[in-house]
Amino acid sequence: MKLLTHNMLSSNIKGVTNGFPLLIEVEKVIEKPVDFNPDFLKNMFLKVDWKALVDASRSLGYAELPEETPESSAIDSDDFLRKFHHALLELHLEEGALVCPETERKFPVTKGIPNMLLHEDEV
Amino acid sequence: MSSRPELKAPPEIFYDDVEARKYTYSSRIIEIQAKLSERALELLALPNDGVPRLLLDIGCGSGLSGETLSENGHQWIGLDISLSMLDIALEREAEGDLLLKDMGQGLGLRSGVIDGAISISAVQWLCNADKSSHEPRLRLKAFFGSLYRCLARGARAVFQVYPESLAQRELILSSAMRAGFAGGVVVDYPHSSKSRKEYLVLTCGPPSINTELPKAKLEDEESCSDDESSGEEENQTVCIADRHRPRKKQKTTKKGKGREWVLKKKEQMRRKGNAVPLDTRYTARKRKARF
Numbered sequence: 001m002k003l004l005t006h007n008m009l010s011s012n013i014k015g016v017t018n019g020f021p022l023l024i025e026v027e028k029v030i031e032k033p034v035d036f037n038p039d040f041l042k043n044m045f046l047k048v049d050w051k052a053l054v055d056a057s058r059s060l061g062y063a064e065l066p067e068e069t070p071e072s073s074a075i076d077s078d079d080f081l082r083k084f085h086h087a088l089l090e091l092h093l094e095e096g097a098l099v100c101p102e103t104e105r106k107f108p109v110t111k112g113i114p115n116m117l118l119h120e121d122e123v
Numbered sequence: 124m125s126s127r128p129e130l131k132a133p134p135e136i137f138y139d140d141v142e143a144r145k146y147t148y149s150s151r152i153i154e155i156q157a158k159l160s161e162r163a164l165e166l167l168a169l170p171n172d173g174v175p176r177l178l179l180d181i182g183c184g185s186g187l188s189g190e191t192l193s194e195n196g197h198q199w200i201g202l203d204i205s206l207s208m209l210d211i212a213l214e215r216e217a218e219g220d221l222l223l224k225d226m227g228q229g230l231g232l233r234s235g236v237i238d239g240a241i242s243i244s245a246v247q248w249l250c251n252a253d254k255s256s257h258e259p260r261l262r263l264k265a266f267f268g269s270l271y272r273c274l275a276r277g278a279r280a281v282f283q284v285y286p287e288s289l290a291q292r293e294l295i296l297s298s299a300m301r302a303g304f305a306g307g308v309v310v311d312y313p314h315s316s317k318s319r320k321e322y323l324v325l326t327c328g329p330p331s332i333n334t335e336l337p338k339a340k341l342e343d344e345e346s347c348s349d350d351e352s353s354g355e356e357e358n359q360t361v362c363i364a365d366r367h368r369p370r371k372k373q374k375t376t377k378k379g380k381g382r383e384w385v386l387k388k389k390e391q392m393r394r395k396g397n398a399v400p401l402d403t404r405y406t407a408r409k410r411k412a413r414f
Contacts, residue, residue, distance in 0.1 A: 004177070005200050005220040012231030012269070020233060040175040040198065047177075047236045089198075113209050116202075116224040116231065120256045123228050123265075 001093045001112050003056050007048050009114075011100035011107075013122045019100055021052035022107070024059045028095040030112075036085050044088065045075050057087040127287065133253035138184070138205035147185040147211045156243060159320065160188035163241040163281040164195060166309065166324050176238035179273075181226055181282075182245025184208040186217030192241070193218040200237075202226065227262030232273035240270060240280040246323070247284050250291050263295065267302035274327040280304070282323040292321075299325055382407040 011019030050069040057065055064083045074080045098107040098114055105122070108115050128137050138146065146152055169176055175196045180189050183201025185208045192199045199219035203209055209221050224230070227249050249266060250259045270280060286292035296308065306325035312318045385407035392399045400406075 001222075002220050004198065005222070008177075008200065008232050008236050008273075009222075010231050010233055012229045019231070037175055037196075039173065043174055043238075044177065049233070111210075111213060113206075113213070113221045113223050116222055117204070118225070118228050120254075123256070 001109060001114055002089055003053060003060070003091055003093075004044070004048075004088045006056050006093070006098070007053050007088075009098070009116075011098075011102070011105070013100060013103055013105060013118060016100060016102045019102060021049065021056065021101070022098040023101060024056055024093060025097040025099060025106070026059060026061075026093065027097075028093075029060045030092045030094045031086075031090050032092055034085070034089040036082070038081055041081050041084055041088070042075050045072075045084070048088070053087060057091065060091050060093065062087055062091055127285075129248055129251055129287070133251070134182075134248050135204045135206070138208050140207045140210075143185060143205065143207040143211050146208075147187065147215070153187060156187040157191055159243050159283050160191040160241060162311070162320070163188075163243060163283055163322065164191060166281045166322055167239045167241060167279050169197075169239060177236065179230075179232075179237050179240035179270075180219065181230075181240055181242035181270075182248070183212065183217075183219070183221065184245075186212035186215055186219065186221075188241065188243045189217050189219045190215075202230070226266045227257070229265040229269035230273055231269065234272050235275050237273050237278065238275055239278050240274065242280075242282040244283055244285055246282045246295060247286055247291065250287070250294060259294070260298070263298035264301065267299050267304065271302045271304060271327055276328040278327050279306075280323075280325045280327070282325075284321055284323055286321065295323065299323065303327075380407075 006022065006024070009020075009022060011022060013019065054065045054067060057063070065087055070080065075084075092112055093109055094112050096109045098109060099105070100107070128134075131137055167178075173196075175198055178192055178197050178199045180186075180192065180199050180201040183189050183199075183203050184205070186201060189199050189201050189212075200222065201212070201217065201219045202222040202224040203212075204223070204225045206223055209223060212221055226245070246266075249262050251257075252259055274280065284292075284295065286295065292308070299306070304325035304327060306323070309322045309324055311320040311322070386402060389399050389402065389406075
Protein backbone atom coordinates (compact mmCIF):
# COMPACT_ATOMS: atom_id res chain seq x y z
CA MET A 1 0.00 0.00 0.00
CA LYS A 2 1.34 3.38 -1.00
CA LEU A 3 1.32 6.26 1.43
CA LEU A 4 -0.84 8.09 -1.12
CA THR A 5 -3.59 5.61 -0.37
CA HIS A 6 -2.90 5.78 3.33
CA ASN A 7 -3.31 9.54 3.12
CA MET A 8 -6.76 9.18 1.60
CA LEU A 9 -7.97 6.37 3.79
CA SER A 10 -9.83 6.81 7.03
CA SER A 11 -11.59 4.42 9.34
CA ASN A 12 -15.33 4.34 8.83
CA ILE A 13 -16.37 2.22 11.76
CA LYS A 14 -19.76 3.18 13.06
CA GLY A 15 -19.55 5.87 15.73
CA VAL A 16 -15.99 6.93 14.92
CA THR A 17 -15.96 10.67 14.34
CA ASN A 18 -12.39 11.19 13.31
CA GLY A 19 -10.89 8.06 11.81
CA PHE A 20 -8.00 9.88 10.16
CA PRO A 21 -5.10 9.32 9.99
CA LEU A 22 -4.80 5.61 10.54
CA LEU A 23 -1.74 4.66 12.53
CA ILE A 24 0.70 2.26 10.94
CA GLU A 25 2.20 -0.86 12.46
CA VAL A 26 5.11 -1.86 10.30
CA GLU A 27 6.38 -5.36 9.70
CA LYS A 28 7.80 -5.05 6.24
CA VAL A 29 8.37 -2.11 3.92
CA ILE A 30 9.39 -2.36 0.30
CA GLU A 31 10.20 0.22 -2.34
CA LYS A 32 8.92 0.06 -5.87
CA PRO A 33 10.15 2.53 -8.47
CA VAL A 34 7.39 4.66 -9.99
CA ASP A 35 7.75 7.10 -12.90
CA PHE A 36 8.38 10.61 -11.69
CA ASN A 37 5.68 13.01 -12.80
CA PRO A 38 5.88 16.58 -11.45
CA ASP A 39 2.41 17.52 -12.73
CA PHE A 40 0.75 14.77 -10.76
CA LEU A 41 2.72 15.68 -7.65
CA LYS A 42 1.70 19.32 -7.91
CA ASN A 43 -1.89 18.24 -8.27
CA MET A 44 -1.62 15.97 -5.25
CA PHE A 45 0.30 18.46 -3.14
CA LEU A 46 -2.90 20.44 -2.63
CA LYS A 47 -4.75 17.36 -1.53
CA VAL A 48 -2.50 15.46 0.81
CA ASP A 49 -2.69 15.99 4.50
CA TRP A 50 0.90 16.92 5.15
CA LYS A 51 1.14 15.95 8.77
CA ALA A 52 -0.33 12.54 8.14
CA LEU A 53 2.13 11.98 5.29
CA VAL A 54 5.13 13.01 7.37
CA ASP A 55 4.10 10.83 10.29
CA ALA A 56 3.40 7.89 8.03
CA SER A 57 6.69 8.20 6.17
CA ARG A 58 8.59 8.40 9.47
CA SER A 59 6.91 5.26 10.72
CA LEU A 60 8.08 3.54 7.54
CA GLY A 61 11.58 4.77 8.31
CA TYR A 62 11.90 7.63 5.83
CA ALA A 63 12.67 10.90 7.60
CA GLU A 64 13.59 13.24 4.75
CA LEU A 65 10.33 15.18 4.63
CA PRO A 66 10.18 18.48 6.54
CA GLU A 67 8.04 18.46 9.66
CA GLU A 68 5.97 21.56 9.00
CA THR A 69 3.81 22.05 5.93
CA PRO A 70 6.04 23.50 3.20
CA GLU A 71 5.20 26.72 1.41
CA SER A 72 3.46 26.27 -1.89
CA SER A 73 6.57 27.65 -3.57
CA ALA A 74 8.43 24.52 -2.44
CA ILE A 75 6.85 22.46 -5.17
CA ASP A 76 9.02 24.22 -7.73
CA SER A 77 12.16 22.77 -6.23
CA ASP A 78 13.14 19.52 -7.87
CA ASP A 79 14.84 18.20 -4.77
CA PHE A 80 11.68 18.58 -2.72
CA LEU A 81 9.53 17.01 -5.40
CA ARG A 82 11.82 13.96 -5.55
CA LYS A 83 11.45 13.40 -1.81
CA PHE A 84 7.73 13.98 -1.96
CA HIS A 85 7.49 11.52 -4.86
CA HIS A 86 9.48 8.90 -3.02
CA ALA A 87 7.38 9.15 0.13
CA LEU A 88 4.05 9.36 -1.62
CA LEU A 89 4.39 6.72 -4.32
CA GLU A 90 7.46 4.55 -3.91
CA LEU A 91 7.28 3.49 -0.28
CA HIS A 92 5.01 0.51 0.15
CA LEU A 93 3.73 -1.02 3.34
CA GLU A 94 3.89 -4.69 2.44
CA GLU A 95 3.08 -6.37 5.74
CA GLY A 96 1.73 -4.85 8.92
CA ALA A 97 -1.47 -3.27 10.09
CA LEU A 98 -3.44 -0.05 10.07
CA VAL A 99 -4.89 0.98 13.39
CA CYS A 100 -8.00 3.10 13.83
CA PRO A 101 -6.99 6.11 15.98
CA GLU A 102 -10.18 6.05 18.06
CA THR A 103 -11.13 2.44 18.56
CA GLU A 104 -7.70 0.87 18.05
CA ARG A 105 -9.28 -1.65 15.74
CA LYS A 106 -6.59 -3.22 13.58
CA PHE A 107 -6.89 -3.60 9.83
CA PRO A 108 -4.27 -6.15 8.80
CA VAL A 109 -2.17 -5.50 5.70
CA THR A 110 -1.02 -8.59 3.85
CA LYS A 111 0.87 -8.63 0.57
CA GLY A 112 0.32 -4.89 0.40
CA ILE A 113 -3.47 -5.16 0.52
CA PRO A 114 -5.15 -3.72 3.61
CA ASN A 115 -8.20 -5.64 4.70
CA MET A 116 -10.73 -2.90 5.38
CA LEU A 117 -13.76 -5.17 5.70
CA LEU A 118 -15.86 -4.28 8.73
CA HIS A 119 -17.65 -6.73 10.97
CA GLU A 120 -21.40 -6.57 10.97
CA ASP A 121 -21.57 -4.71 14.27
CA GLU A 122 -19.21 -2.03 12.99
CA VAL A 123 -21.32 -0.96 10.02
CA MET B 124 -26.97 -12.58 -20.78
CA SER B 125 -28.47 -15.82 -19.72
CA SER B 126 -26.67 -16.36 -16.46
CA ARG B 127 -26.14 -13.60 -13.98
CA PRO B 128 -23.33 -14.19 -11.47
CA GLU B 129 -25.15 -11.96 -8.97
CA LEU B 130 -27.86 -14.56 -8.64
CA LYS B 131 -25.51 -17.41 -7.88
CA ALA B 132 -23.55 -16.33 -4.83
CA PRO B 133 -22.22 -13.27 -3.01
CA PRO B 134 -19.26 -11.68 -4.82
CA GLU B 135 -16.61 -12.69 -2.29
CA ILE B 136 -17.71 -16.29 -2.62
CA PHE B 137 -18.55 -16.40 -6.32
CA TYR B 138 -15.17 -15.03 -7.32
CA ASP B 139 -13.09 -17.69 -5.61
CA ASP B 140 -9.62 -18.65 -6.82
CA VAL B 141 -10.89 -20.74 -9.69
CA GLU B 142 -13.49 -18.30 -10.92
CA ALA B 143 -11.15 -15.34 -10.55
CA ARG B 144 -8.52 -17.02 -12.67
CA LYS B 145 -11.06 -18.11 -15.25
CA TYR B 146 -12.41 -14.59 -15.42
CA THR B 147 -9.09 -12.84 -15.70
CA TYR B 148 -7.44 -15.06 -18.26
CA SER B 149 -10.35 -15.26 -20.63
CA SER B 150 -9.30 -13.23 -23.65
CA ARG B 151 -12.91 -12.40 -24.40
CA ILE B 152 -13.45 -10.87 -21.00
CA ILE B 153 -10.16 -9.00 -21.16
CA GLU B 154 -11.26 -7.41 -24.40
CA ILE B 155 -14.72 -6.53 -23.14
CA GLN B 156 -13.35 -5.09 -19.91
CA ALA B 157 -10.81 -3.00 -21.78
CA LYS B 158 -13.50 -1.62 -24.05
CA LEU B 159 -15.86 -0.87 -21.21
CA SER B 160 -13.24 0.85 -19.14
CA GLU B 161 -12.00 2.90 -22.08
CA ARG B 162 -15.51 4.10 -22.70
CA ALA B 163 -15.98 4.80 -18.99
CA LEU B 164 -12.79 6.83 -18.94
CA GLU B 165 -14.03 8.76 -21.94
CA LEU B 166 -17.32 9.50 -20.22
CA LEU B 167 -15.40 10.63 -17.17
CA ALA B 168 -14.36 13.62 -19.31
CA LEU B 169 -11.21 14.46 -17.41
CA PRO B 170 -9.55 17.69 -18.52
CA ASN B 171 -7.29 16.93 -21.43
CA ASP B 172 -4.11 18.50 -20.05
CA GLY B 173 -1.93 15.43 -19.61
CA VAL B 174 -1.88 15.72 -15.83
CA PRO B 175 -2.38 12.31 -14.22
CA ARG B 176 -5.32 12.17 -11.86
CA LEU B 177 -6.12 10.15 -8.81
CA LEU B 178 -8.98 7.87 -9.75
CA LEU B 179 -10.97 5.26 -7.95
CA ASP B 180 -11.82 1.89 -9.44
CA ILE B 181 -14.73 0.46 -7.53
CA GLY B 182 -14.97 -3.29 -7.82
CA CYS B 183 -11.59 -3.39 -9.54
CA GLY B 184 -11.42 -7.17 -9.44
CA SER B 185 -8.21 -8.39 -10.97
CA GLY B 186 -7.26 -4.94 -12.21
CA LEU B 187 -8.36 -5.38 -15.82
CA SER B 188 -10.09 -2.03 -15.84
CA GLY B 189 -7.29 -0.45 -13.87
CA GLU B 190 -4.90 -1.39 -16.64
CA THR B 191 -6.68 1.01 -18.95
CA LEU B 192 -6.32 3.74 -16.34
CA SER B 193 -2.61 3.04 -15.98
CA GLU B 194 -2.18 3.08 -19.75
CA ASN B 195 -3.63 6.55 -19.76
CA GLY B 196 -1.14 7.55 -17.11
CA HIS B 197 -3.46 7.92 -14.15
CA GLN B 198 -2.87 6.81 -10.60
CA TRP B 199 -5.67 4.72 -9.22
CA ILE B 200 -6.87 3.08 -6.06
CA GLY B 201 -8.86 -0.08 -6.57
CA LEU B 202 -11.17 -1.73 -4.14
CA ASP B 203 -12.87 -5.07 -4.28
CA ILE B 204 -14.49 -7.50 -1.91
CA SER B 205 -12.98 -10.65 -3.39
CA LEU B 206 -9.51 -11.46 -2.09
CA SER B 207 -8.98 -14.03 -4.83
CA MET B 208 -9.52 -11.36 -7.47
CA LEU B 209 -7.09 -9.03 -5.72
CA ASP B 210 -4.52 -11.82 -5.54
CA ILE B 211 -4.73 -12.18 -9.29
CA ALA B 212 -4.37 -8.41 -9.59
CA LEU B 213 -1.11 -8.69 -7.62
CA GLU B 214 -0.02 -11.50 -9.88
CA ARG B 215 -0.68 -9.32 -12.91
CA GLU B 216 1.26 -6.51 -11.25
CA ALA B 217 -1.54 -3.99 -11.28
CA GLU B 218 -0.06 -0.54 -10.84
CA GLY B 219 -2.82 0.85 -8.67
CA ASP B 220 -3.09 0.37 -4.97
CA LEU B 221 -5.51 -2.31 -3.88
CA LEU B 222 -7.88 -2.39 -0.94
CA LEU B 223 -10.03 -5.23 0.30
CA LYS B 224 -13.26 -3.45 0.98
CA ASP B 225 -17.00 -3.85 0.77
CA MET B 226 -18.41 -0.87 -1.09
CA GLY B 227 -21.75 -1.33 0.65
CA GLN B 228 -20.08 -0.46 3.94
CA GLY B 229 -19.05 2.97 2.70
CA LEU B 230 -15.73 3.89 1.17
CA GLY B 231 -14.09 5.56 4.15
CA LEU B 232 -12.01 8.01 2.17
CA ARG B 233 -11.16 11.59 3.04
CA SER B 234 -13.43 14.32 1.63
CA GLY B 235 -12.85 15.82 -1.76
CA VAL B 236 -9.62 14.07 -2.69
CA ILE B 237 -10.57 11.82 -5.59
CA ASP B 238 -10.66 13.23 -9.14
CA GLY B 239 -13.00 10.64 -10.57
CA ALA B 240 -14.35 7.16 -10.12
CA ILE B 241 -15.15 4.34 -12.48
CA SER B 242 -16.77 1.04 -11.83
CA ILE B 243 -17.23 -1.72 -14.35
CA SER B 244 -20.08 -4.16 -13.83
CA ALA B 245 -20.04 -3.91 -10.08
CA VAL B 246 -22.77 -1.71 -8.67
CA GLN B 247 -25.57 -4.14 -9.44
CA TRP B 248 -24.09 -6.47 -6.82
CA LEU B 249 -25.22 -3.97 -4.20
CA CYS B 250 -28.83 -4.69 -5.02
CA ASN B 251 -28.57 -8.18 -3.58
CA ALA B 252 -29.04 -8.98 0.05
CA ASP B 253 -26.55 -11.76 0.61
CA LYS B 254 -26.61 -11.73 4.37
CA SER B 255 -29.46 -11.17 6.77
CA SER B 256 -27.85 -7.90 7.83
CA HIS B 257 -27.78 -6.60 4.26
CA GLU B 258 -30.37 -4.08 3.24
CA PRO B 259 -29.77 -3.03 -0.40
CA ARG B 260 -31.25 0.40 0.10
CA LEU B 261 -28.99 1.18 3.04
CA ARG B 262 -25.96 -0.28 1.34
CA LEU B 263 -26.56 1.81 -1.77
CA LYS B 264 -27.05 4.84 0.43
CA ALA B 265 -23.81 4.22 2.30
CA PHE B 266 -21.97 3.68 -0.96
CA PHE B 267 -23.22 6.72 -2.84
CA GLY B 268 -23.06 8.93 0.24
CA SER B 269 -19.43 8.11 0.91
CA LEU B 270 -18.58 8.38 -2.78
CA TYR B 271 -20.12 11.84 -2.95
CA ARG B 272 -18.04 12.95 -0.01
CA CYS B 273 -14.73 11.69 -1.31
CA LEU B 274 -15.06 13.10 -4.83
CA ALA B 275 -13.77 16.58 -5.58
CA ARG B 276 -16.32 19.18 -6.65
CA GLY B 277 -17.17 18.73 -10.29
CA ALA B 278 -15.62 15.28 -10.45
CA ARG B 279 -17.51 12.57 -12.20
CA ALA B 280 -18.25 8.98 -11.46
CA VAL B 281 -19.05 6.57 -14.27
CA PHE B 282 -20.55 3.19 -13.53
CA GLN B 283 -21.10 0.57 -16.14
CA VAL B 284 -24.01 -1.48 -14.84
CA TYR B 285 -26.12 -4.42 -15.85
CA PRO B 286 -29.36 -3.76 -14.04
CA GLU B 287 -31.51 -6.83 -13.92
CA SER B 288 -34.78 -4.99 -14.22
CA LEU B 289 -36.25 -1.56 -14.53
CA ALA B 290 -36.89 -1.48 -10.81
CA GLN B 291 -33.26 -2.21 -10.10
CA ARG B 292 -32.08 0.62 -12.32
CA GLU B 293 -34.56 2.93 -10.61
CA LEU B 294 -33.25 1.86 -7.23
CA ILE B 295 -29.63 2.55 -8.15
CA LEU B 296 -30.43 5.84 -9.83
CA SER B 297 -32.64 7.14 -7.06
CA SER B 298 -30.05 6.26 -4.42
CA ALA B 299 -27.47 8.22 -6.38
CA MET B 300 -29.77 11.24 -6.71
CA ARG B 301 -30.58 11.13 -3.04
CA ALA B 302 -26.88 11.26 -2.21
CA GLY B 303 -26.71 14.55 -4.11
CA PHE B 304 -25.38 13.50 -7.49
CA ALA B 305 -26.69 14.94 -10.71
CA GLY B 306 -26.55 12.93 -13.88
CA GLY B 307 -28.26 10.14 -15.68
CA VAL B 308 -27.94 7.04 -17.77
CA VAL B 309 -26.13 6.85 -21.10
CA VAL B 310 -27.12 3.85 -23.16
CA ASP B 311 -24.78 2.69 -25.90
CA TYR B 312 -26.30 0.65 -28.71
CA PRO B 313 -29.80 0.77 -27.21
CA HIS B 314 -31.29 -1.34 -29.98
CA SER B 315 -28.88 -4.21 -29.80
CA SER B 316 -29.57 -6.80 -27.17
CA LYS B 317 -26.00 -8.07 -27.21
CA SER B 318 -23.86 -4.98 -27.21
CA ARG B 319 -26.24 -2.73 -25.35
CA LYS B 320 -24.36 -1.13 -22.49
CA GLU B 321 -25.58 1.17 -19.80
CA TYR B 322 -23.44 3.73 -18.07
CA LEU B 323 -24.50 5.72 -15.09
CA VAL B 324 -22.78 9.09 -15.38
CA LEU B 325 -22.87 11.08 -12.17
CA THR B 326 -21.50 14.53 -11.49
CA CYS B 327 -20.62 15.75 -8.06
CA GLY B 328 -21.59 19.39 -7.63
CA PRO B 329 -20.58 22.15 -10.06
CA PRO B 330 -17.34 21.91 -12.08
CA SER B 331 -14.40 22.40 -9.79
CA ILE B 332 -12.02 25.31 -9.79
CA ASN B 333 -8.90 23.37 -9.00
CA THR B 334 -9.01 21.36 -12.20
CA GLU B 335 -7.40 24.36 -13.86
CA LEU B 336 -8.87 24.01 -17.33
CA PRO B 337 -11.64 25.66 -19.27
CA LYS B 338 -14.37 23.12 -18.87
CA ALA B 339 -17.19 24.82 -20.66
CA LYS B 340 -18.12 21.76 -22.63
CA LEU B 341 -18.18 19.36 -19.75
CA GLU B 342 -21.18 20.49 -17.89
CA ASP B 343 -24.01 18.71 -19.55
CA GLU B 344 -24.47 15.14 -20.54
CA GLU B 345 -25.06 15.83 -24.22
CA SER B 346 -21.68 17.36 -24.91
CA CYS B 347 -19.87 14.17 -24.09
CA SER B 348 -22.25 11.77 -25.64
CA ASP B 349 -22.24 13.81 -28.85
CA ASP B 350 -18.51 13.38 -29.08
CA GLU B 351 -18.49 9.81 -30.16
CA SER B 352 -19.21 9.51 -33.79
CA SER B 353 -18.31 6.16 -35.28
CA GLY B 354 -19.91 3.09 -33.78
CA GLU B 355 -22.83 4.42 -31.82
CA GLU B 356 -26.21 4.13 -33.40
CA GLU B 357 -27.83 6.41 -30.91
CA ASN B 358 -27.26 7.73 -27.47
CA GLN B 359 -30.12 8.12 -25.11
CA THR B 360 -29.62 10.37 -22.21
CA VAL B 361 -31.97 10.71 -19.37
CA CYS B 362 -31.12 13.73 -17.33
CA ILE B 363 -32.34 14.02 -13.83
CA ALA B 364 -30.85 17.24 -12.67
CA ASP B 365 -33.32 18.37 -10.10
CA ARG B 366 -31.47 17.80 -6.85
CA HIS B 367 -33.27 20.10 -4.50
CA ARG B 368 -36.83 19.01 -4.81
CA PRO B 369 -38.39 18.82 -1.36
CA ARG B 370 -39.59 15.25 -1.45
CA LYS B 371 -41.61 15.10 1.71
CA LYS B 372 -43.70 18.14 0.92
CA GLN B 373 -45.10 16.59 -2.19
CA LYS B 374 -46.58 13.54 -0.59
CA THR B 375 -49.81 14.18 1.19
CA THR B 376 -51.76 17.03 2.66
CA LYS B 377 -52.78 16.88 6.28
CA LYS B 378 -56.37 15.99 5.55
CA GLY B 379 -55.66 12.59 4.09
CA LYS B 380 -56.49 11.26 0.68
CA GLY B 381 -60.21 11.98 0.35
CA ARG B 382 -63.12 10.30 -1.40
CA GLU B 383 -62.08 11.09 -4.94
CA TRP B 384 -58.72 9.50 -4.48
CA VAL B 385 -60.28 6.35 -3.04
CA LEU B 386 -62.75 6.11 -5.93
CA LYS B 387 -59.94 6.53 -8.42
CA LYS B 388 -57.92 3.78 -6.79
CA LYS B 389 -60.90 1.46 -6.65
CA GLU B 390 -61.52 2.04 -10.33
CA GLN B 391 -57.89 1.23 -11.05
CA MET B 392 -58.09 -1.99 -9.08
CA ARG B 393 -61.29 -2.95 -10.90
CA ARG B 394 -59.58 -2.47 -14.22
CA LYS B 395 -56.86 -4.80 -13.07
CA GLY B 396 -59.49 -7.39 -12.34
CA ASN B 397 -59.23 -7.37 -8.56
CA ALA B 398 -62.24 -7.96 -6.36
CA VAL B 399 -63.26 -4.50 -5.15
CA PRO B 400 -66.25 -3.63 -2.93
CA LEU B 401 -69.04 -1.55 -4.44
CA ASP B 402 -69.01 2.24 -4.27
CA THR B 403 -71.62 3.27 -1.71
CA ARG B 404 -72.27 6.33 0.37
CA TYR B 405 -70.08 4.78 3.04
CA THR B 406 -67.06 4.67 0.78
CA ALA B 407 -64.17 6.71 2.18
CA ARG B 408 -66.29 8.06 4.96
CA LYS B 409 -64.51 8.72 8.25
CA ARG B 410 -65.34 6.66 11.26
CA LYS B 411 -66.90 8.34 14.20
CA ALA B 412 -64.48 9.44 16.87
CA ARG B 413 -65.84 7.07 19.51
CA PHE B 414 -65.24 4.03 17.36
